[in-house]
Amino acid sequence: MKLADNKATLSFSNGSPSVEMPVYQGSLGPDVIDIRKLYAQTGKFTYDPGFLSTAACQSAITYIDGDKGELLYRGYPIEELATGCDFLETCHLLLYGELPNAEGKKKFSRLVSMHTMVNEQMQFFLRGFRRDAHPMAIMTGLVGALSAFYHDSTDINNPQHRDISAIRLIAKMPTLVAMAYKYTVGQPYMYPRNDLSYAGNFLHMMFATPCEDYKVSPVLERAVDRIFTLHADHEQNASTSTVRLCGSSGTNPFAAIAAGVACLWGPAHGGANEACLNMLEDIQKMGGVSKVGEFMEKVKDKNSGVKLMGFGHRVYKNYDPRAKLMQETCKEVLAELGLENDPLFKLAMALEKIALEDEYFVSRKLYPNVDFYSGIVQRAIGIPVPLFTAVFALARTVGWIAQLNEMIGDPEYKIGRPRQLFTGSVRREVQPLAKR
Numbered sequence: 001m002k003l004a005d006n007k008a009t010l011s012f013s014n015g016s017p018s019v020e021m022p023v024y025q026g027s028l029g030p031d032v033i034d035i036r037k038l039y040a041q042t043g044k045f046t047y048d049p050g051f052l053s054t055a056a057c058q059s060a061i062t063y064i065d066g067d068k069g070e071l072l073y074r075g076y077p078i079e080e081l082a083t084g085c086d087f088l089e090t091c092h093l094l095l096y097g098e099l100p101n102a103e104g105k106k107k108f109s110r111l112v113s114m115h116t117m118v119n120e121q122m123q124f125f126l127r128g129f130r131r132d133a134h135p136m137a138i139m140t141g142l143v144g145a146l147s148a149f150y151h152d153s154t155d156i157n158n159p160q161h162r163d164i165s166a167i168r169l170i171a172k173m174p175t176l177v178a179m180a181y182k183y184t185v186g187q188p189y190m191y192p193r194n195d196l197s198y199a200g201n202f203l204h205m206m207f208a209t210p211c212e213d214y215k216v217s218p219v220l221e222r223a224v225d226r227i228f229t230l231h232a233d234h235e236q237n238a239s240t241s242t243v244r245l246c247g248s249s250g251t252n253p254f255a256a257i258a259a260g261v262a263c264l265w266g267p268a269h270g271g272a273n274e275a276c277l278n279m280l281e282d283i284q285k286m287g288g289v290s291k292v293g294e295f296m297e298k299v300k301d302k303n304s305g306v307k308l309m310g311f312g313h314r315v316y317k318n319y320d321p322r323a324k325l326m327q328e329t330c331k332e333v334l335a336e337l338g339l340e341n342d343p344l345f346k347l348a349m350a351l352e353k354i355a356l357e358d359e360y361f362v363s364r365k366l367y368p369n370v371d372f373y374s375g376i377v378q379r380a381i382g383i384p385v386p387l388f389t390a391v392f393a394l395a396r397t398v399g400w401i402a403q404l405n406e407m408i409g410d411p412e413y414k415i416g417r418p419r420q421l422f423t424g425s426v427r428r429e430v431q432p433l434a435k436r
Contacts, residue, residue, distance in 0.1 A: 001026055001058055008033045016042070028063050028072075045419040057244065057410070061094060061402050062235045069318030073233060074098070082325050087228040087395075088112060088198050091170055094233055094402040109198070115171035116192035116201065118179070119149040126183050135390040136265040138180040144258035146172070154252035156408055165253040166401045173394040174198070178205035181387055199225035202394075207382060219336040220381055223329045227374055230322040231392055233399025235315075239263040239270065243400040244407050245416040253404060260400045261393045270389040270396075273371035273378070276310035277385055280344045280351075280376075288343060292350040300360050310372030311355055312365070322370035330373045333380050345376055 004023040011018040019041050022034045032055045035046055048054045063072040071078040074093050081090055085099065092100045092108050100108055125145055129138050146168070147154050153165040175192055182189050182205075190205045200216040203224060208214035234240070239260040246259040264270030283295050298306040313320055334340050352368050355361040378388055407413050 001032075004031050010038075010042075026058070029065070039419075045421070047421050051241075056236065056241065056416075057407060057413070059236070059403065059406060060097075061406060062233045062399070064235050064315050066313070066315040066317045069316055069321050071234070071321050078230065078321055079325060082226050082229050082322075085229070086197070086199075087225045087232070090229045090232050091398045094398050095166060095405070111167055112171045112198065113192075113194040113201075115168050116175055116194070118146075118172050118175050121149065122176075122179070123189065126179060129183070131184055131186065133184070135177070135180045135184065135387045136261065136271075136393070138183070139176065139390050139393060140258055140262045140265070142176045142180065143169075143173075143261050144255060147252045147254035150254070154254065156247065156250060156253060156404075162253065162405050162408065166398075166405065169253065169257055169397050169401060173397050174202040175205060177387070177390045177394050178202065180390060181206055181384070184386075197221060197225070199228065203381075217336060219332055223333045223377055223381065226325065226329050227377065227391065228395040230325060230370055230374075231395035233396070233402065236403075237269070237314075238266070239396065240400060240403050243404050247404045247407060248413060248416045250415075253401065256404055257397060257400055260396070264393050264396065265389060270392040272309065272369075273375035273392070274385050274388045276371050277344070277375035277379060277388070279307075279309045280347050283347055283351075284343055289346055289350050292347065292354065296351070296354050296358070308351075308355075308361075308366065310375075311351075311361070311368055313367075313369045316367070316369065317365045319367045320369040323368045323372060326370050326373035326377065327368075330377050330380075333377050337380055339380055342376070342380065344379070348372065348376060 001024040004025045006023055008021045008023055009018050010021065019038070021038070024032050024034060026032070039045060046054070061074065063075075064070065073081055073090065074097055076093070076099070081093075085093075088109050089099055089105055091112075092098075092104065122142065122145070125142070126138070129141070150165070150168055153161045153168065155161040179189050188210060190208045190210075192201050193204055194201075196204055196216065200221045203216050203220060204214055236244075242263040243256050243260040247253070247256040267275045283291055286295065295306070296308070298304040299308045330345065334342055334345055339345070352372070355366055355368065375385070375388055378391060379385065383391060
């Protein structure tokens, strides 16, 4: 970042002296006002619930322009990466800053493949969970437990440790998600296969059994790879900020990523595609496409308590660029599986049509987001609804690691310590028990 030509001046109406603060420019996006010395100079904090106007770090990884509907990984548009690169190429880009050449891609893919197995003891760890446990509850435990199995790479101040833990996490997350799924359905775990692609290996571990051969569909393989790429990183969202805050304490990478998994579980974040599909199924139970208009009228009524899931985004005030790509993938998958007349997809199209034409939704810029379609795709592939967020966590792991490593390498990084506006009781004396 570089200093801007102008400075910001904070003045007070009570006669306190004004304070000048430097302004910095990034390569893209809004300028930022540096308030690091504000408390020392004025004795005051800023107040910004949700951190909507606060830059907590400087980053060179992902850039979002919500007004334009633009998403860039290291400068590359998501549309180009999702159509011209596979997920592991995207991982290389996020981790190391550049797309690999042919030899680099082969070497990186091989490195990841060599770390896909997990310690056999993880199977016994899994048995401690109930069979009907939510996959995200299982994943939070499994990822956190990795530090107990791979404690030779837990020193975040050691670059080699950070590198090997990054590869281990990217490689093992599909194995853990598939194990969590197999455990809940009572099927035997399938070991990873190094001859398959990253996405193909995940599908094989998910749906193969020892009874017969499982052939990975190229269409489904490409769809899963695209889901991973579209979810790989998304700037300073809640789970990424959680990973950074957790990691700022010096904890090991596995613990920091486990914290990200726990944060992602929330329905307002990673659980949104699960909530979206549940909404579509509720409309289907009401009567399907014929009830879409009635449902949307309820959405408009603030007193109805009915929410429209899968539309709108905290950052994007335009069409989510990932949504269009996911819509194309959705059509390809349904065609491949002979599900073009899938009732939930028809419902989704009817909802989208109303949302893009009705003034109520248009004026509020409630466009479909990536969650709107990704849930339908995963359901069509055979991934159960409770596992959707775990798949999201699998994809986002590389972004979390890239952000964590960037933070550790930043000479300005400090342990996170947000401030507060205290509104509780002023100092008071404890009364004896008999007088309370």
